Amino acid sequence: xxxxxxxxxxxxxxxxxxxxxxxxxxxxxxxxxxANIYQIQDPNAVDGDILVNNTAQGxxxxxxxxxxxxxxxxxxxxxxxxxxxxxxxxxxVRNGTxxxxxxxxxxxxxxxxxxxxxSFPGKGQKAISSGYVVGVALANxxxxxxxxxxxxxxxxxxxxxVHIGKIPIAIHIEYAELTxxxxxxxxxxxFIIALTQTQDPQRALQIIKYIxxxxxxxxxxxxxxxxxxxAIPRGIEAMGRxxxxxxxxxxxxxxxxxxxxxxxxxxxxxxxxxxKV
Numbered sequence: 001x002x003x004x005x006x007x008x009x010x011x012x013x014x015x016x017x018x019x020x021x022x023x024x025x026x027x028x029x030x031x032x033x034x035a036n037i038y039q040i041q042d043p044n045a046v047d048g049d050i051l052v053n054n055t056a057q058g059x060x061x062x063x064x065x066x067x068x069x070x071x072x073x074x075x076x077x078x079x080x081x082x083x084x085x086x087x088x089x090x091x092x093v094r095n096g097t098x099x100x101x102x103x104x105x106x107x108x109x110x111x112x113x114x115x116x117x118x119s120f121p122g123k124g125q126k127a128i129s130s131g132y133v134v135g136v137a138l139a140n141x142x143x144x145x146x147x148x149x150x151x152x153x154x155x156x157x158x159x160x161x162v163h164i165g166k167i168p169i170a171i172h173i174e175y176a177e178l179t180x181x182x183x184x185x186x187x188x189x190x191f192i193i194a195l196t197q198t199q200d201p202q203r204a205l206q207i208i209k210y211i212x213x214x215x216x217x218x219x220x221x222x223x224x225x226x227x228x229x230x231a232i233p234r235g236i237e238a239m240g241r242x243x244x245x246x247x248x249x250x251x252x253x254x255x256x257x258x259x260x261x262x263x264x265x266x267x268x269x270x271x272x273x274x275x276k277v
Contacts, residue, residue, distance in 0.1 A: 035078035035091035047076035048101040048166050049122030050134055051092060059092075062117035063154030066131025070117060070173045073098040073134065093171055100124050100134065100169040102141055103151070103162040109141035114176050115169055119153045123164065133176045138168040213271035220267020224260040 042060040045051065050062040053071040062070065072094040081091055102109060105118055106126040114127035115134055127133050146165035153160070 034080045034096065035075050035093045037081060037089040038072075038092050039089040040074075040092075045074050045090070045122060046101070047074055048099050049074045050100065050117050050124050051122070052117070061122035063119065063121050065116060065118055065125070066127070066129075066133075067117045068132050070132050070134055072173075073100055073169070073171060074122075075099070094173070095171055097138065097168055098171055099166045101164065102126075102137075102167055103164050104141065104143070104146075105160075105162055108143070109137050109167065111137055111139050113137045114178065119155065120151045120162070121154050123151070124169070127176060127178060130177045130179050131175065132173070134173055135169040135171040138170055141165060141167050209275050213274045216271045216274065217264075217267045220264050220270070224263035224267075 038059055040051065040060065041058040042051075045061050051059055051071045051074055052062045052067050052069040053059045054069045059071060072092040075091050075093045075098050078091045078093055078098075100115060101122060102115060102124040103118060103120060104125075105120070106128050109115070109126045113136070115124045115137055116127040116131060117123075117134070118125040124134060126137075141163075142165070143163050146163040148161055149164050150159040150161050151164075152158075
């Protein structure tokens with residue numbers, strides 16, 4: 001046998017062993033994307049739960065619908081772990097594809113539906129109105145493959161029976177406009193997102209307060225000058241035409257100046273109250 005054949009057989013054997021080991025890893029993975037390791041503050045989180053990150057609690061399970069602090073999905077066996085962000089943490093997928101725990105509280109889920117958080121800790125549901133979502137369903141949520149369980153909402157109350165299961169989700173945390181409505185609430189939400197590009201609602205609210213306060217001051221100044229200040233030049237002109245009525249006209253001018261100052265002062269006070277509330 002030529003000398004090249006044993007080397008070729010050895011190389012093929014090594015490659016076969018390598019691919020068999022990697023196929024085993026791929027078969028065990030439930031995520032089709034890279035995860036990072038994060039320290040979480042919720043020991044009850046399980047594989048597939050939706051997680052949020054807020055300044056008060058850190059990384060915990062979601063507990064409100066359309067939560068603006070959506071962070072990622074707990075994925076116990078991701079395809080690859082890229083970065084460690086805390087000792088004794090868990091893998092969290094923030095982009096790509098992940099298996100997510102979902103329930104049928106908002107009806108059946110079809111491939112292509114947006115998925116958001118729910119009032120049941122860590123569980124996703126179909127998004128039926130505009131708000132923050134974790135991504136898009138890549139498969140139907142079949143009730144035949146689900147389980148009926150009793151879950152207690154995050155705020156407490158009576159347990160509710162729901163169908164629960166897992167489906168693959170294309171993870172992309174964003175604000176989704178689903179209703180097509182341009183009501184004031186939706187416009188405000190969209191404005192906050194476009195203005196701040198942040199998931200910190202307190203910061204967004206503070207920015208909105210400053211903007212409203214600024215408009216309040218501008219409106220008060222404009223009203224004061226348009227309503228009262230116009231009378232001042234006319235009063236000065238009238239004094240020149242009618243010197244005998246000088247005292248009455250002067251009193252009117254002073255009164256208009258006083259009203260102008262009071263109107264502006266009320267505007268500034270209202271702006272301060274808006275900021276402090």
